[in-house]
Amino acid sequence: MANVLVVAESAEGKLRKTTHSAVTFARQAAQALGGAFSILVIGHNVAGAAEEARALGADKVLVADDASLKDYLAERYAPTVAEVGKGYAVVVGTASAYGKDLLARVAGRLGSGYAADISELLVEGGTLKYKRPMFAGNAFGIMSVSTPVQVVSVRQSAFAAAEPSGGSSDVAPVAVVAPGAAASRIEMVSFDQVKSERPELTEAKVVVAGGRALKERFNEILDPLADTLTAALGASRAACDAGYAPSDLQVGQTGKVVAPPLYFAIGISGAIQHLAGMKNSKVIVAVNKDGDAPIFQVADYGLVADLFQVVPELVKQLKAAKAG
Numbered sequence: 001m002a003n004v005l006v007v008a009e010s011a012e013g014k015l016r017k018t019t020h021s022a023v024t025f026a027r028q029a030a031q032a033l034g035g036a037f038s039i040l041v042i043g044h045n046v047a048g049a050a051e052e053a054r055a056l057g058a059d060k061v062l063v064a065d066d067a068s069l070k071d072y073l074a075e076r077y078a079p080t081v082a083e084v085g086k087g088y089a090v091v092v093g094t095a096s097a098y099g100k101d102l103l104a105r106v107a108g109r110l111g112s113g114y115a116a117d118i119s120e121l122l123v124e125g126g127t128l129k130y131k132r133p134m135f136a137g138n139a140f141g142i143m144s145v146s147t148p149v150q151v152v153s154v155r156q157s158a159f160a161a162a163e164p165s166g167g168s169s170d171v172a173p174v175a176v177v178a179p180g181a182a183a184s185r186i187e188m189v190s191f192d193q194v195k196s197e198r199p200e201l202t203e204a205k206v207v208v209a210g211g212r213a214l215k216e217r218f219n220e221i222l223d224p225l226a227d228t229l230t231a232a233l234g235a236s237r238a239a240c241d242a243g244y245a246p247s248d249l250q251v252g253q254t255g256k257v258v259a260p261p262l263y264f265a266i267g268i269s270g271a272i273q274h275l276a277g278m279k280n281s282k283v284i285v286a287v288n289k290d291g292d293a294p295i296f297q298v299a300d301y302g303l304v305a306d307l308f309q310v311v312p313e314l315v316k317q318l319k320a321a322k323a324g
């Protein structure tokens with residue numbers, strides 16, 4: 001029977017939301033193949049994450065828990081994932097930084113074809129085909145994979161997070177495969193996590209993103225708006241490259257891909273590389289002093305105005321509306 005393996009992503013013993021998008025794909029693919037799906041939870045002290053995974057409707061939850069997997073390194077994780085993956089028709093994860101890093105190596109170890117960062121699963125006569133955005137989202141390619149195991153990563157913004165199914169999957173431990181020579185040439189020196197009170201950029205319901213126009217006043221102008229809307233902050237690459245915003249806020253082709261219900265583009269021109277990361281947002285609000293800026297072609301609401309005047313005014317109005 002053709003089954004699907006989801007490679008879960010966890011942090012600090014908890015399942016990351018990225019996993020739920022891969023599970024949505026796995027449910028679709030398993031149904032198309034007439035099989036079932038399993039979830040592999042890998043790391044150290046991941047019992048909590050495995051418990052969460054049990055509620056997602058998998059046939060079983062496989063757990064690879066070992067001290068050698070305490071710090072995530074693709075070279076240490078990939079041998080175990082590939083070994084477990086051998087028994088499946090499809091190995092899937094989400095195209096987060098973790099998934100992109102790990103799954104390419106897993107595909108290499110399995111000698112498998114890799115459909116990366118797909119936005120849709122198409123099923124034709126029981127065969128899986130994958131739709132993936134190309135050229136910064138200006139074209140779509142449809143691909144199929146002909147190797148016995150197909151490795152897939154899904155775009156998080158294109159696959160809604162799977163809800164718990166109400167069931168409780170069986171749990172089985174799996175053996176950890178000793179890493180090869182590559183792992184001895186790399187070590188984790190430190191992991192400096194950015195702590196923020198704000199929602200995670202890729203999971204936020206509202207994103208307030210700013211561009212180069214904000215200059216050194218990026219946070220002074222955008223923080224109050226983001227606070228009022230309980231939004232995540234985002235930025236254009238130009239704003240990040242200039243040092244006005246940290247690079248983990250970058251949205252776009254070479255940054256994060258987001259599709260929140262509400263996206264504010266403040267002082268962002270709307271270059272195709274930026275649009276590639278946000279144009280699937282449900283409602284887009286743009287503020288730009290240039291009425292011809294390309295961002296207005298994708299905006300649902302556009303304001304041709306000086307952001308330094310209108311954003312503080314918008315915050316004032318929102319606060320007044322909340323208070324009233």
Ligand SMILES: Cc1cc2nc3c(=O)[nH]c(=O)nc-3n(C[C@H](O)[C@H](O)[C@H](O)COP(=O)(O)OP(=O)(O)OC[C@H]3O[C@@H](n4cnc5c(N)ncnc54)[C@H](O)[C@@H]3O)c2cc1C
Nearest residue numbers: 211212213236237238252253254255267269273274289307
């Ligand atoms: C290979 C490649 C990958 C890339 N990847 C990305 C990516 O992932 N993400 C990304 O964002 N970019 C990416 N870029 C860069 C992209 O091409 C643009 O250069 C960038 O998005 C521009 O950022 P910006 O809109 O902030 O700046 P600008 O293009 O300089 O636009 C600033 C805008 O602010 C407006 N403005 C100025 N002052 C005010 C004011 N007072 N009030 C209101 N509006 C004002 C201007 O009218 C202008 O439209 C990539 C480029 C390449 C070549």
